[in-house]
Amino acid sequence: MFIVALKIALVFVVFCILLYTIRHYIFTLNRLFGRQRHPYVDIETANWPSVSVLVPAHNEEAVIAYSLEALLKANYPHDRLTILVINDRSTDKTKEIVDRFSVQYPEIVRQYHRTHGKGGKAEALKEAMPEAKGDITIVFDADYIPGKGLLKQLVAPFFDPEVGSVMGRVVPVNSAHNLLTRLLDLERSAGYQVDQQARMNMALVPQYGGTVGGIRRAALENVGGWLDYTLAEDTDLTYRLMLKGWKSIYQNRSECYEEVPETWHARIRQLKRWTIGHNQALARYLGKWMFNKNISFSERIDGLLLLAIYTMSPLVILGWILAIALFYAGELTLVSAALMLFAIASYSAIGNFAVFFEICTANYLDASGSRIRLLPLNSVSFIVSILTVTQACINQIINCRNGTSRWDKTPRYRVRGFTFS
């Protein structure tokens, strides 16, 4: 009986793996051969709505000035633009730098100072939201350097009354720093260039990413505003909006530089935070998602797979253990064991967050050069990811009773010697 249960569990794991593999193949083929949708990005002239750009900043002295300078160069009508810097309990010179800008540009740059309260971006956004008066709210992290036309591009989709949120593409600016940043550069390319744009093409569930993105104020109010008890407010918001009949839009051509973690320690902390936040959304919305009248069948399937993505790491490890245990127990024939192991090994090879053939496709679409040679080394990143996510999932289950979670800020690094063209 026990052995039968193990076999059923293994079959389930393999089924899940194959499901995700098929999903990634569909996305990749769509990007290579399907119809590409960019319906809003070229809106050039319009009666542009008022916009509040929110820049949450916690100890951002190294980067905040660059970000504000770039925002002030935007070609968005300045009489409809407010930049609201949320100084979130900074202890460095962030406040002084922002003060300087708000004195110099009093009509555009304003600041909101948080001196106490819970940490975290969602909490900061929630607290400062009443100060953001614009019809559209755009959120940028403090290390982001938006281009001149990016604000218009991000606002353009909101002329569609069904659109609740918009997400642009982030591009690592510090990719040259070390092996980790180069691997993350490949991974990010696949995630945005292939996964997100394929979801957009197929009218599935492009994910609002929390930064380089915008939210319609009316939609945010409609779904209850920012929640401060989640670690992944972006995922959370994506699902809340769709449950209420608002769409999320991804715009691959709305690109912006960001910094990626430069140390494995920072990367691991970031992954843990994403895992916990994403799993919170899974627990919160799975039931509603499966039975909501506003969700189409294809959206339902894609949204389910997106919600469950971080549960795949522990499942894969479980699959390894089950397959090996059953093989040595003599309960798997050589052929079936080989098939099972092949499926799991395939998954291990193709990865989870950035499937290897998706990385190749993204590299091709970006017309990148020889960085694709690093592809085999992405196995390192994969191993770290799968172990980190599994550990985070286990900790989350163990700690679920106390219901607390801690916000870990990703460190900032000023890019050395890079000039924005």
Next chain:
Amino acid sequence: MGSILFITITFILIALPLLPALSEWLAPVDVKPLKIVQDFDSDTSHFANGFMQYLKLNIPDFFISDTQTVDLGKAAGTTKKGTFKDGTNYIISDSASDNTGNFPDFQILHNKKANKILLSRGNLHLADGFYFDKEIYSLYSIHSGKDCIIRAALTEGDIILEENNTILRWIHGGGSIFAKENCSLLGRASANNAITLPFHCHFERMRAPVIQFGVNNNMPSPTSPISDTERQKLKILKNMKEQDGKRWLLDGDFFVPARSEFDGDIIATGNIEIGRECLIKGSIKSNSNLIIRENVDIYGSVVGAQDVEIGPCSKISNPVISEGTLLIGSNVEIGSIENQSSVIAPVIKCANGAKIHGTIWAYGNGEFIGNKSMT
């Protein structure tokens, strides 16, 4: 000894596929961040602006005041030649008015293919049937000949394109652009005042305060033939999925009866048809086909996931976006001089009298169909 050899060979075989990766890691070749053009701003006249910067960088004397350097009384056909630093050849005409047919360089061209940048300080006329393979710039105006192919043209004044002209890349007029029949404006066309297209013209991306389809651009803006009191308020429908204030989300197809009025946004998962003489004080979104009948006034935007048809004499104040074919009926007005708008679809067909204020962008094909039937 055998074991060591075996282990060594095995290790080499395993490491072999990793060699390119190790090489790129230890001696990086492609390490810079992916290129993002920070100054990109979606401006239709982006390339024209770039060309102007190029000229000012390469030939600044050309832009010095006429009275200092220019003898506009020079005889027609008097030209100067030169080469920019990047090796590109150019010809300058200083005459107040000149025709490229008079240029000595052009008279010897057997294939009528002009491959030099053409700069003029006066009004420039282009000879019939030429292929201008390089950019053209005039400080005053450009008047093309018939059957010309022009790569790109920029002027501070007006541009007149005679019959059967083709613009390959871009064109920008500081004044207006007047095209004649059978012209194709491929790439980008922009003007500071107006662009006028007659029948059988094709276009891709155009931007101007007034883009007029048909030569009669004195048509008044469409006005509703009925008063507001003659309209009925739209009632709540059975297939309502969500209703949040002024936003209606509807399941399936939706028909708005003629002479209805609604203050809010309408979104349907299926087709939408707006009856004639309706007033919608919000935006419309159909996830399938969208038909707007005649004399409809929409204050917001119009978005269709598939085909969109806008009936005659309708008025739309905000952007119109279709992911299929967009048919713009006769005397339709989109946007206004004060609040310019955008019209975007893969295929756009415009009828006589349609007027767009702002940008129109047919990324597949745009066509002026005259008075032909919309369907």
